Amino acid sequence: MDVSPTFTTLTDLAQGSSTNEGRYETLVSKFTDKYGRPPTHLARSPGRVNLIGEHIDYCGYGVLPMAIEQDIVMAFAATDSNTISIADIEEDKYAAKDIDLSSDWRNFSSNGAVPWYNYFLCGFRGIIEEFSILSPVGIQVMMDGSIPPSSGLSSSSALVCCSSIVTLVSNSVPLPSKTRLADICASSERYIGTQGGGMDQAVSFLAQPGRALKIDFNPLTSSPVTLPAGYSFVVSHCGESMNKAATFSFNERVVECRLAAKALASLQGIEWRNISKFADLQNALGYTLKQMVSLVQDKLHEDSYTKDEICGILGLKIKGDELVGEVLSSMSPQAQKAAAELSRYKLYQRALHVFAEADRVEQFKMIANGEEAVEDVGASLGELMNASHSSCSKLYECSCPALDTLVSNCVASGASGSRLTGAGWGGCSVSIVSDSSLEKFLEGLRGAFFKGKTDEELKTKLFATRPGPGAALCHLK
Numbered sequence: 001m002d003v004s005p006t007f008t009t010l011t012d013l014a015q016g017s018s019t020n021e022g023r024y025e026t027l028v029s030k031f032t033d034k035y036g037r038p039p040t041h042l043a044r045s046p047g048r049v050n051l052i053g054e055h056i057d058y059c060g061y062g063v064l065p066m067a068i069e070q071d072i073v074m075a076f077a078a079t080d081s082n083t084i085s086i087a088d089i090e091e092d093k094y095a096a097k098d099i100d101l102s103s104d105w106r107n108f109s110s111n112g113a114v115p116w117y118n119y120f121l122c123g124f125r126g127i128i129e130e131f132s133i134l135s136p137v138g139i140q141v142m143m144d145g146s147i148p149p150s151s152g153l154s155s156s157s158a159l160v161c162c163s164s165i166v167t168l169v170s171n172s173v174p175l176p177s178k179t180r181l182a183d184i185c186a187s188s189e190r191y192i193g194t195q196g197g198g199m200d201q202a203v204s205f206l207a208q209p210g211r212a213l214k215i216d217f218n219p220l221t222s223s224p225v226t227l228p229a230g231y232s233f234v235v236s237h238c239g240e241s242m243n244k245a246a247t248f249s250f251n252e253r254v255v256e257c258r259l260a261a262k263a264l265a266s267l268q269g270i271e272w273r274n275i276s277k278f279a280d281l282q283n284a285l286g287y288t289l290k291q292m293v294s295l296v297q298d299k300l301h302e303d304s305y306t307k308d309e310i311c312g313i314l315g316l317k318i319k320g321d322e323l324v325g326e327v328l329s330s331m332s333p334q335a336q337k338a339a340a341e342l343s344r345y346k347l348y349q350r351a352l353h354v355f356a357e358a359d360r361v362e363q364f365k366m367i368a369n370g371e372e373a374v375e376d377v378g379a380s381l382g383e384l385m386n387a388s389h390s391s392c393s394k395l396y397e398c399s400c401p402a403l404d405t406l407v408s409n410c411v412a413s414g415a416s417g418s419r420l421t422g423a424g425w426g427g428c429s430v431s432i433v434s435d436s437s438l439e440k441f442l443e444g445l446r447g448a449f450f451k452g453k454t455d456e457e458l459k460t461k462l463f464a465t466r467p468g469p470g471a472a473l474c475h476l477k
């Protein structure tokens with residue numbers, strides 16, 4: 001199955017989105033001004049809001065996101081040069097770049113700040129390696145993004161996914177299935193340095209208008225989830241943002257989860273070298289998620305673990321400093337560096353969050369799809385979202401004071417539930433709000449958390465969202 005839908009007119013490409021009027025025409029004309037000829041195609045990939053299931057995709061557990069209408073769009077054309085020329089319509093923020101394909105462009109290492117075009121190169125590299133394209137053509141690209149960056153709405157993966165379509169089409173490779181593309185992009189985004197899961201790329205390709213998705217991994221599958229009638233999902237921004245690839249926090253959490261899975265395996269008499277993720281361990285034990293929660297409470301202690309203590313649990317007769325090289329050598333250099341610089345690891349708290357959160361995802365799906373009867377669907381989903389936020393904030397420590405304040409404000413303003421969405425440490429919350437409370441909810445936030453903000457500023461900081469369509473390609477005549 002191709003990336004679908006594919007379109008031949010800009011009007012069709014803009015379907016399902018209220019924010020795109022004139023946007024594609026502007027992008028085409030900016031491309032033409034810069035490169036002296038019109039683009040041959042446009043590609044788009046949406047961002048997403050994750051309704052529940054945070055920091056568990058890379059542990060092997062299912063998540064429940066939906067695509068939003070905000071997206072990354074690229075106008076592009078292949079060239080017979082040996083250069084990728086990439087520009088963004090916000091050129092002051094994202095300076096244009098020419099990448100010589102005969103140079104060492106695969107060297108992604110960066111000290112701190114990550115150049116924005118490296119995300120394009122992730123998608124590009126993923127495709128040329130997967131399809132063994134030995135002499136990739138040059139490409140001219142003009143890009144426009146409407147997803148608030150570094151805010152948990154997955155602007156990075158939208159960029160990587162869009163780049164993969166651009167690379168395929170420019171090199172005349174037939175579009176593979178959406179699940180294959182999602183898998184390729186999940187792997188290739190790791191070139192940026194973060195050891196993420198596959199949620200963002202999967203939903204960007206597989207999204208269905210009007211439906212959230214329950215996405216499972218190994219192998220990648222998705223099934224639609226019905227959202228309750230009479231409720232809206234509202235995204236709001238706490239005012240702080242964080243680039244996950246420029247900081248250690250994201251990789252530190254992945255490392256703690258890997259170490260906790262191996263430590264628990266060893267404590268249960270299972271060969272820890274065969275266990276990478278919590279889901280591997282659960283499969284090996286044949287336990288339910290609730291039994292996994294009890295296992296964590298019984299076997300791990302709340303005090304953080306030193307490297308020496310973990311070596312002892314794993315039966316390794318090495319110095320603590322050698323733990324990372326011995327146990328985490330398959331992780332990215334950036335993740336290994338994050339692991340090495342941590343002196344203590346919170347195994348109990350991270351493990352408890354993951355197993356309980358995975359269980360909340362299952363409950364959310366069953367309640368939303370009417371497979372489990374409850375008195376008040378919106379209230380029950382809201383409770384699960386509140387519990388998820390509390391766990392993210394207290395056990396996983398991936399919130400921040402501004403985000404905690406925003407989430408409390410959302411609940412105080414009448415949301416049935418609210419939680420951070422995406423990786424966290426800043427960025428957005430998502431709230432479930434009954435239609436009868438929506439006006440009061442928006443008023444409450446405008447009058448308190450967002451006091452003093454203009455309507456224009458609020459457009460990207462407070463908006464209701466509906467499940468939108470996935471990635472698309474438009475052939476321009």
Ligand code: ADP
Pocket residue numbers: 088094114115116117119143144145146147148149150151152153154155156157159242243244245422423
């Ligand atoms: P997110 O939660 O949005 O996925 P990440 O930290 O993973 O945040 O990635 C954000 C990065 O993606 C930005 O720092 C920037 O490099 C890149 N990016 C996002 N949107 C754009 C855009 N419109 N133009 C150029 N680069 C972008």
Ligand code: NG1
Pocket residue numbers: 050053054055056057058151152153154155156157189194195196197198199200244421422423424
């Ligand atoms: P964001 O916040 O969009 O960068 C990241 C990961 C997801 C997932 C969430 C937390 C990537 C590309 N994305 O998302 O896989 O782990 O955090 O649930 O690594």
Ligand code: MG
Pocket residue numbers: 154155156157244
């Ligand atoms: Mg991201």
